[in-house]
Amino acid sequence: MTTSADDRAISLRPPSKVMRLERMGCFHQTRLSFMRSLLRLLADQGWHFSRDRWEVDARGVGLATYRATGPERCYSLVCLAHELPPEKRSDRVIATAWDATFTLFDGIPGQDDIQRLEKQIPLQEAGHCSQTELILARANRSVRLFEHVVQALASGKQPDRERIEQVGYLMRTTAVYGNGKFGISDRERIAQRPEFSAPFHCELLAVWLIRWFTVEIAEHLARSAGGDGAVKMNPDLRRRLGVGNSTGLGMAPFLVLHPALIHRWIMARETALLRVRRLEWCREHVRERFADLVLRMQAGVRKWHTVNKRQRARIEGLKEGLDSLYGHVMSGALDRAYPWDGMIRWSEQHLTIEGQELLVTLVIEPHADLVDDLSAQMSVDENEYLAIDGSMPLARLKDLIGRNYQWALAIDYQEKDQSSRFWYYSEEKLEPRVGERYEEPGADKEHPLAYGRDVKHLARHLDLFMSRHGDSVPAARFLRFHPEHRHSVRRVQITSVLDYAEIRDNLIGADMVPVDLLRCKLSFFGASCFDPRSDRWVRINMYQHAPFPDEFDWFRDDDWIYPRLA
Amino acid sequence: MKRSLNEIEQTCRKAAKGCGMPWGIADEVGKAVRWLHMFGLDGCGCTARHLRELDHGGCIAGVPGSDGSLRGWPGGPMTPMLAGPGFCDDLSGLDEAPIECGPIACPLLAAGFLGQAALSPERPVQVCWQGVEMHLFCRRLRISGRHECLYAESSPTIRISHSLLRGLEKTGKCPVIGDTDIAPDIWDELEGYAYWTYVESTDANRLSGAGAGLADND
Incomplete structure (x- = not known):
């Protein structure tokens, strides 16, 4: 007798796991890209x-x-x-x-x-x-x-x-x-x-x-x-x-300033993964196709060139991981009940984060019928989330902060290393740039990408305000006195209904690597061959191995992105 | 010069921030002005004039009363850039009582915030000032009354209530998605305010800020 998907507690991966820069910086394209x-x-x-x-x-x-x-x-x-x-x-x-x-x-x-x-x-x-x-x-x-x-x-x-x-x-x-x-x-x-x-x-x-x-x-x-x-x-x-x-860096503000859209993208990807993990059995032809995909991916990774040390180390780990994965598949991993769930759990013990996220891509790939409908759910009108619920009692607002921003409350932004960066737009073609707060001018023109810091600041002011006016006061009244917190209040309310809307990392910390943000967005585009050239920009390839328009009538392999490379 | 709605939204957003509005307010200023232009109303002109007035100290932020209600102040009319978002926050309270306050500068701009926020077709919102009546929800608008006061620089009062007008979804004006002519001097003025949100480019930050060096030829 086998357990059910519910018994196995197969659920969406939590935002505390998915929405971390280190993991987002390891995302690969999927068939939903x-x-x-x-x-x-x-x-x-x-x-x-x-x-x-x-x-x-x-x-x-x-x-x-x-x-x-x-x-x-x-x-x-x-x-x-x-x-x-x-x-x-x-x-x-x-x-x-x-x-x-x-x-x-x-x-x-x-x-x-x-x-x-x-x-x-x-x-x-x-x-x-x-x-x-x-x-x-x-x-x-x-x-x-x-x-x-x-x-x-x-x-x-x-x-x-x-x-x-x-x-x-x-x-x-x-x-x-x-x-x-x-x-x-x-x-x-x-x-x-x-x-x-x-x-x-x-x-x-x-x-x-x-x-x-x-x-x-x-x-x-x-x-x-x-x-x-x-x-x-x-x-x-x-x-x-x-x-x-x-x-x-232009893509980084986009990810932060479109919380509802990012939620949709990540939710579609995670839902696809969840649907696959809940499959009780793997059919023979799917197993064969998956093994073939792993082999094709091995060949592709061997041709992944980068001069970036961090990415090169990741690729080396990935090569080893793909060898382990192939061995795991060949040892019968897909012949057991809930094979895909088992494989994802296995990956958490045996693969690097880069490998785990590539596995997400690979397990989704052979399940077109199960997941392709999710492509239609990746758009949203951000304006639907613009309105602030002014009637929300401050106690409830504080509760939401406690629930979704523990990661931010735990950071001491007074420490220089935790606030050493700031995001700005240069007057020169409005190029987005990252500055060093304590070393160069311009921090007074910082753009609002540090939601972790700002929400922590909001939490402190809420405490002060509630101590004077009570915790049942509506948010609207607080905002009349503190309009500087308006963007943070809106954000807290959005993340309370959209799980994957917030990147749960410090975007102004000294150890923040902006290319992680870029890679996340580019993976949803369907880009490949990520080749970071510094911590702030990345070379990529788009449509490599895809059919050309002049051969589109007859060459339509949907899995063009996994070519059979010699 | 014709400007897209996105250009209008982004420029007005940054112009508001450049003039000292918090980002959360500036975001809504951009949306409100976009909404006005979708209905053929000169939001950019209103915004430029109002920011000029703010810059010259001609109106005030609007100080909340001890109960948190919005009210005017003897020193001058309150800015719609803070009052408008405040009205939006209170929309759920319209069931109990209309909002009535003033004086307010540039009431049309305040209506822009409400147009963006009033999403429910079942509960259209009515905004009135100096004989102007605007019935609105996000995808429809009907204006009646004294059109000559539509662009009033200020009004002693503004009143927001549920609209009793029925059938607005059929009779109201639809938004137009497209570009719109903005007077060059108005646009230049808005870009001038927006410029205050940019950091001066230097040899150092040109090199380090984007992390790509001066050329990444490939």
């Missing part, structure tokens, strides 16, 4: 793709447009290729010139639109777009790879596979803007469209089309240089190219 769900949606809806215009000269300067056509609407990626002087080449957000600039246009641009876009899009932040532009982006060629690929193709050869795997992309986006930035369309205007109802699908459609352009411009330059002797890239090699991205 937005690149994955976007390509599934495009396939399900029968979208098709074409290149409408190619007016690029032999130097690689000019215009190209690509069209994505769906059941109700179509979109155009307008690509503008430029000549970039070496002294202006920078992948920082503060750069002012790029190899290529892009916009995703709502529909098919007319000649008037093109003329306008040719003026505005290369200016990026300094220009101004209109509501027909949905995305604004730019990219630079990879110094390490682009020329090599062009030269090889021009001479009639395929580029070196190892070099392609080492870098993984021909161009790297340095910004992909959506949601009303610099005059482009507000997300609200397109959020009801099925293709864009999930978060970041619009941005990621643009990136997927940009990937197509990066290969076509390399092939074009090869043809210009090599004439008839030039060749196109072999499809298998081409698929090993994604789009690079260097992601800096």
Whole structure:
């Protein structure tokens, strides 16, 4: 006789475990990640793709447009290729010139639109777009790879596979803007469209089309240089190219300032895990598929390159962990009752956190029918959580703080190490940065990302206020005297109903590693090949191994992200 | 120049913070102004004028009475940037009694906060000042009465109650999601206030603050 899932106490992993920076910084993509769900949606809806215009000269300067056509609407990626002087080449957000600039246009641009876009899009932040532009982006060629690929193709050869795997992309986006930035369309205007109802699908459609352009411009330059002797890239090699991205601190405030959205993302992932763990038995074909996925992942991890010491150590641990995992599977771990739950419990004893989180990805993967519906639950209107319950008695507010912010109350923010950082926006292109509070100016312009500290401050003031006015006083009255606590009161009320809304770590402590925040968000995008370049920014790859739009009609492996690598 | 709703929200949020409002209030200022523009009302103009007035000491924060109720002060009208969120916090108390207080500066801005907060279509909210009547909930708006007082710089009183108007969900004006023309001088003024939330860029923080060096060419 076997126990039930309830008997085994299989429940959602608690936020105290999941919402820690160290663990969030180990998240991997899952089948719920937005690149994955976007390509599934495009396939399900029968979208098709074409290149409408190619007016690029032999130097690689000019215009190209690509069209994505769906059941109700179509979109155009307008690509503008430029000549970039070496002294202006920078992948920082503060750069002012790029190899290529892009916009995703709502529909098919007319000649008037093109003329306008040719003026505005290369200016990026300094220009101004209109509501027909949905995305604004730019990219630079990879110094390490682009020329090599062009030269090889021009001479009639395929580029070196190892070099392609080492870098993984021909161009790297340095910004992909959506949601009303610099005059482009507000997300609200397109959020009801099925293709864009999930978060970041619009941005990621643009990136997927940009990937197509990066290969076509390399092939074009090869043809210009090599004439008839030039060749196109072999499809298998081409698929090993994604789009690079260097992601800096801009993503960190997003995670903190969208608590309801983050809750939805994490809740979907944790619910998927829970559903799998509650399965009583594992069918034979699923077991085989899972073992195959582990093998594929082993091969993928062997090609995961980074110069970052911390990440390199994690990858080494991961390699060992995957060996152990494969052995565990082969020893019959999936033949027992509640095999997935057993495996997750096993991982907590035998794998590093990086390994545990990769296992979450892997156990979810073979269960499409069980989890894919969760993709539809990953959007939310943050405005629904803006209102403060002003009638809430202060005692209740204090109780909620005690319940959800013990981690923050335990930190002594008077200690320099616990408050040594501050988050700010630079006047320079509004680049988000982290400063050293006790060493540089600007802390008086700190942005509100230190919710742990602020909620602890709120708790102290609540005690004082309640000692004078009683603990049944409503929050509204307290806030009239202390409007400086308004953001914290709202936050406490949000976290009382949304378990995964708060990152339960000190975001201004000396030992905080910002890239952990970035990796969490990027994993939900579906990024791979995390390569931290410092504690504040990370290189990634997007859509590596994914089908290209021009092969989408026949190449639709949903598990493209786990390629069979030689 | 046309501005997206997101640009409007973010710029007004930072402008309010730049003028000394707490972040929690500034967040709601951004939302309130966005809401006003969705209904074709000049929230940016109101915000710029009001922040200018605040900057010049022309109105006060609005001091709560000993019972915590909002009230005006002989020194000048209270700012809608603190009163508006306060009204929102008290919406559940409208069942017992309407809110009536004043004087208040820029009452339209206060209505913006309420428009954002009044989510229930069953219980629309009515905001009145100087003969202006606004019936609102999040996705609908109807304005009647003295339109010439819509943009009043201040009002001796403002009254918030449940609206008795029925059928607002069918007859009220719908929001428009799209960009909107903002006068360049108003926008420049708001950006000027928002600028106070940014840290000056230096060679040192350009290098260390983002941790990427000056170039990360790849």
